[in-house]
Amino acid sequence: MGRGGNGAGRSGGIGERWGLVLAGDDATRLRPLTRQLTGDDRPKQFCPVMGGRTLIEETWRRISRVISAEHGMVVVTAHHEPYYTPLLARLRPAHVVVQPENRGTAAGILYPMLRLWSLAPAATVAVLPSDHHFSDDMRFMARVEAAFDAVASCRERVVLLGMIPDTPESDYGWIEPGEPLTSASELSRVSRFWEKPPVELAETLRARGCLWNSFVMVGAVETFLAAIACALPALYGALENVVPEREAVEAVYGALPAADFSSDVLTPGAERLAVMPVPGVTWSDLGSPDRVLRVCRPPDALELVGAGAAA
Numbered sequence: 001m002g003r004g005g006n007g008a009g010r011s012g013g014i015g016e017r018w019g020l021v022l023a024g025d026d027a028t029r030l031r032p033l034t035r036q037l038t039g040d041d042r043p044k045q046f047c048p049v050m051g052g053r054t055l056i057e058e059t060w061r062r063i064s065r066v067i068s069a070e071h072g073m074v075v076v077t078a079h080h081e082p083y084y085t086p087l088l089a090r091l092r093p094a095h096v097v098v099q100p101e102n103r104g105t106a107a108g109i110l111y112p113m114l115r116l117w118s119l120a121p122a123a124t125v126a127v128l129p130s131d132h133h134f135s136d137d138m139r140f141m142a143r144v145e146a147a148f149d150a151v152a153s154c155r156e157r158v159v160l161l162g163m164i165p166d167t168p169e170s171d172y173g174w175i176e177p178g179e180p181l182t183s184a185s186e187l188s189r190v191s192r193f194w195e196k197p198p199v200e201l202a203e204t205l206r207a208r209g210c211l212w213n214s215f216v217m218v219g220a221v222e223t224f225l226a227a228i229a230c231a232l233p234a235l236y237g238a239l240e241n242v243v244p245e246r247e248a249v250e251a252v253y254g255a256l257p258a259a260d261f262s263s264d265v266l267t268p269g270a271e272r273l274a275v276m277p278v279p280g281v282t283w284s285d286l287g288s289p290d291r292v293l294r295v296c297r298p299p300d301a302l303e304l305v306g307a308g309a310a311a
Contacts, residue, residue, distance in 0.1 A: 016123040017071060017148055018116060019063040023056050023130040024077040024099050024108045033289050045130040046083035049292060056087055056130040063128055065141040075112040077102045100250045106232055106259035113224050114243040124151050127217045133295050135282040143278045147218035150187055158219030162211030162275045163283040168202035173213040173262055175275050187274040193267050211275060214283055227272050231265045
């Protein structure tokens with residue numbers, strides 16, 4: 001993989017916890033609603049979709065429950081600069097990873113992971129999308145903290161946080177848990193993934209204890225990198241030797257193959273994964289106006305969502 005060694009000369013001992021917030025998506029599906037909220041075409045993560053703070057600010061508050069501010073990193077995309085600059089002004093420049101363009105979630109995770117490896121090669125990192133909603137942040141982040149503890153004893157695996165479904169949702173990815181990793185563990189192997197199953201199949205999956213894939217993950221930096229290098233060697237090789245040189249990254253980024261982390265890395269690499277259920281917390285990826293409607297609280301939200309759906 002080209003990222004071996006013991007990390008001599010770098011900070012970041014084993015046990016150091018980091019958080020990576022994914023904020024590089026264009027989020028076009030919710031554009032009608034966000035245009036109603038802000039008057040422009042900014043992606044939902046930079047909008048106060050739920051009222052008050054923007055989604056990225058809410059995610060930062062969420063992840064700050066389990067990691068220190070100096071161990072936080074955010075990945076964004078260059079053409080969103082007017083939107084993210086005021087929100088991320090307090091972060092160190094090295095902790096704001098700017099993609100030249102959006103080439104999919106695989107590149108959007110690989111690029112900051114390579115940057116993080118240069119800062120803290122032995123660290124463990126929690127990856128959180130910036131545009132999701134959880135009914136109980138404290139309870140959810142307690143499970144993320146439990147995943148950090150689990151990874152400390154099985155650094156060869158990435159732990160996925162699986163949400164307990166309350167509907168046969170056909171627009172989410174599902175995880176089918178396999179055998180428990182140990183008799184005393186809350187972790188299970190990942191038997192397989194089901195991506196956006198039809199409603200009838202989703203009902204069957206729900207009945208047999210399958211989970212929604214929240215896309216929140218915890219793992220050692222080197223485990224994430226090894227998984228990407230194995231699944232997408234061309235993508236990995238294209239970025240491995242140019243990070244952290246910004247001009248070099250810009251020169252190669254446009255030619256990167258667009259790739260999806262879920263389907264292109266997680267699905268073929270299930271043997272590297274474990275899943276941990278999250279009881280007592282409801283979740284939404286806020287991917288459509290009707291999902292916002294289900295969880296929104298502001299008194300004018302019904303009007304805004306209705307306008308967004310009609311646009």
